Amino acid sequence: MDFATFGDEIKAFLGLDEVHAAKTIAKALQLLIVVLLTLWIARWVREKFRRRATGGRLSAEVATLLSQAATVATYGLGTTVALAVLGATWTAIAAIVGATTLGISLALQDVGRGFVNGIYILIERPFRIGDRVRVGSAEGRVEEVGVRLTVLRTPAGDRIIVPNTVVFSSIIESSANGQQDRQHYAVSGIELPISDIENAVRRSLAGMPHLSARSPIVALMASSPDGTNIQVTVEHDLGNKVDDQVITRLRSLFPGATVATVSAVPAS
Template sequence: PLSTAAVYLIVGFWVARFAGRWVERKMARRSVGWNGTALLARLVSISIQVASVLLALIAVGASATGLLTVFGAFTVAIGLSLQDVFKNFFAGIYLLFEQPFRVGDRIAIRDVVGEVQGIDIRTTLVKNLDGELVMIPNALVFTEILQNNAHYGVRRLDLKVTTSSRGATEIDRLVRSELENIDEVRRPIPVARIVSSKPPELTLVISLMLDDTDDAEMKLLELVVIILADETVDVMSS
C-alpha cells in the first residue's frame, strides 16, 4: 500500500507539473496575458495534485467515502465564505477562454474607458485615459455590457471645432487637405458637419476613423493642434 501511495504521489505531481506547463504553452498561443495564463495553469496543477493525494490516502487504507465527505464539506465551507472571490475567479476563467477582448484592446465598461493590461485572479486590469490603473472585478466584466472599441482594429475620433474667424468651408478644406497626408486615417474622410451656429461662433464636428493605436491618435492630435491653433478644439475618442 505504501509503495502504491508513493507511486500515486510521484506520478500525480509529475503529471501536475507537466499539465501546468502544457496549459501555459497553449494559452500563450492565444495571446492571453501572463497573469491569466499562470492562473489557469496553477488551477490545473493544483487540481491534479489534490486528486493524487486523495488516491494515495485511499491506497493506504483511508475510506474513500469518508475522504470524499470531508473534502466535500470542506469545499462547501470554503465556497460559502469566499463566494465573491470564486465568482470573480471563474468569471476570469470564462473571459480567458471566450476572449471578448485581448491585452491592449480599448474597452468601455460602465464609466471606465481604457486599455486592457491583463486579467488577474479577481480583476481585469484597465489603464484609463488618465493613465490610472483601474481594477474591475471579473464578475462585473462578465455580466455588464462591454464595448470593445478595438475589435475591428479602428477607433473613432470626433473633432469638435468652434471658430469665430473662419467659415465652415475653409475649416473643412484645411483639415481634409492635411488629413490626406496621414496614412492611419481611414478613407473616405467625411465632410465636416455644422452642429451649432450662434454668430459670431460656428461649431463643426469632424468624425474620423483611424487605426486603433495610441500612436495614430497622437499623430493626428499633434497635426490638429498645429493647423487649428487659433480655434477651440474638443476631442472625443471612442
C-alpha cells in the first residue's frame, strides 16, 4: 500500500474526504459552539447564585447547593446535545448515560457518600458560614461549605479543609451561633477604576479577624471626575469591634480617599 492510498483511507475514516469534508467541518463547528455555550452558561449560573448570596437574597449555603446542582445539570445537558450533534440516537445516549452513571457510582462510592453528606449539611445547616466551630481536632471559623468539603479559617489565618464525611460523622462544637452585626462604611474620592473597586475591597478585607466569611457588599453611590464614592457593608461577630481595622485597611487600599463609619445595623 502506497502512502497516497493510506492517506486517502485516513481521510475517509476521519470524514475529511471530498464527499464528507463539508459535513464533518459543519459538525465540528456545531460541537465547538455547544461546548463554548455550555461553559458560558455554567459560568453565568455560578456567578448569578454568587451575586444573590452576596446581596443577601439567598443564604450562602443554599446558593452553593443550587449553584452546583445547576452547573451539573448544565454540563449534563451540554454533553447530551454534543452527543446528538455527533449523530448518536437518543436510545444510544440513554444507554451511554446509564452505563456511565453506573460505572462512576461504583468507582466513586466514597465521593458519592461525601456528596450526600454535603447535601445533608447544606440543608440541615448544623452551622452557618461565619460560625466558629470545632470538628474533631480542627477548629476555626466556617468560611465555605460545599457538597464535598467544608473550609475553616483559623484565628492565625490558616485554611483547614475538612471532608464532609468527617464533618458528618464527628461531634460538632459551635459557638457564635451566627450572631453578627452589620456595619456600613462610606468611602469617597476613590481614583481606582470602577471595575476594579469591588475585587480590591474584598481582597483587602479577606481573612480579617472577627469578620464574617461572607464577602463584603460594595455599593456604588456616585461617580464623577473627582473620584468614585462607594458604601462598603461588612458583617462581624457580635460584640467585637472591627471599625479601626476595616478603616485602616480601606485607607491603605485607597490612600487619597475619605473613609468614615456610617452606622451599625443588626444582621439578620
